[in-house]
Amino acid sequence: MFKKKTAPLPPGKYRMGGTHFKNDKAFIRTAVRDVRRLVEYCDLNTESSLLDWGCGAGRLAVGVREEFGRIRDYHGVDIQPELVEWADANLAGAGFRFTCLDVSNERYNPDGSPERTLAAESGSVDAFYAYSVFSHMNDDDTPAYLRLIGEALAPAGRALVTCFVEEDVDDWEENPEGYGPLEWKGPLHCTRFARSHFEEHVRAAGLAVDRFEYGRETDGQSLYVLRLR
Numbered sequence: 001m002f003k004k005k006t007a008p009l010p011p012g013k014y015r016m017g018g019t020h021f022k023n024d025k026a027f028i029r030t031a032v033r034d035v036r037r038l039v040e041y042c043d044l045n046t047e048s049s050l051l052d053w054g055c056g057a058g059r060l061a062v063g064v065r066e067e068f069g070r071i072r073d074y075h076g077v078d079i080q081p082e083l084v085e086w087a088d089a090n091l092a093g094a095g096f097r098f099t100c101l102d103v104s105n106e107r108y109n110p111d112g113s114p115e116r117t118l119a120a121e122s123g124s125v126d127a128f129y130a131y132s133v134f135s136h137m138n139d140d141d142t143p144a145y146l147r148l149i150g151e152a153l154a155p156a157g158r159a160l161v162t163c164f165v166e167e168d169v170d171d172w173e174e175n176p177e178g179y180g181p182l183e184w185k186g187p188l189h190c191t192r193f194a195r196s197h198f199e200e201h202v203r204a205a206g207l208a209v210d211r212f213e214y215g216r217e218t219d220g221q222s223l224y225v226l227r228l229r
């Protein structure tokens with residue numbers, strides 16, 4: 001189903017995942033872990049339409065293949081052409097597709113368009129996945145994209161997203177000093193929300209928190225499962 005499995009990933013300034021995907025095994029292990037969580041938390045199954053927003057080079061697609069072979073529709077969307085081209089050349093096939101969007105993010109595509117889109121039909125997405133995407137996002141894009149997620153979800157759909165949230169901090173902060181395991185450098189390397197502020201955005205988008213797991217994801221991010229209110 002997949003065209004090639006061994007082509008090396010392309011180089012890039014802020015590719016994805018930093019040092020977290022040390023080798024192919026770790027890359028695949030985290031993908032399978034996340035597909036299993038999508039099954040448990042978002043009812044992902046072979047009939048699902050899954051939107052992997054900020055898919056990078058398609059890590060989650062590898063997990064879908066390992067667990068299911070294929071599902072009805074895996075759609076990976078990103079704004080870094082070299083990653084999407086790699087994913088498309090190596091991972092696309094029956095049930096797997098990728099779309100590159102030229103929209104703006106100060107870290108990954110600063111010259112992109114300010115017109116935000118998820119490239120999804122309204123009400124069409126059963127399972128939405130955004131791992132380490134809101135962890136690199138400003139406080140205007142975040143509520144706007146949460147609204148788009150609300151529009152894209154099917155009535156019983158669920159969204160699994162990760163982000164940095166803490167109690168008793170500023171509503172939104174870029175590269176907070178002394179926070180987490182890294183020294184944050186460059187635009188939107190780490191964006192941290194006050195938990196109450198992020199959850200206000202969630203509510204304003206017509207969404208509700210189905211599950212919250214504090215601090216166990218990459219670099220100390222938290223996990224949310226969101227659903228329509």
Ligand SMILES: C[S@@+](CC[C@H](N)C(=O)[O-])C[C@H]1O[C@@H](n2cnc3c(N)ncnc32)[C@H](O)[C@@H]1O
Pocket residue numbers: 015016017053054055056057059060077078079080083101103104105108130131132133136
């Ligand atoms: C840290 S990487 C995570 C990649 C992938 N989700 C994973 O966990 O392997 C963040 C990704 O989000 C993408 N991204 C940032 N803003 C985006 C936007 N507005 N639309 C789509 N992708 C976006 C970046 O290009 C980058 O590939």
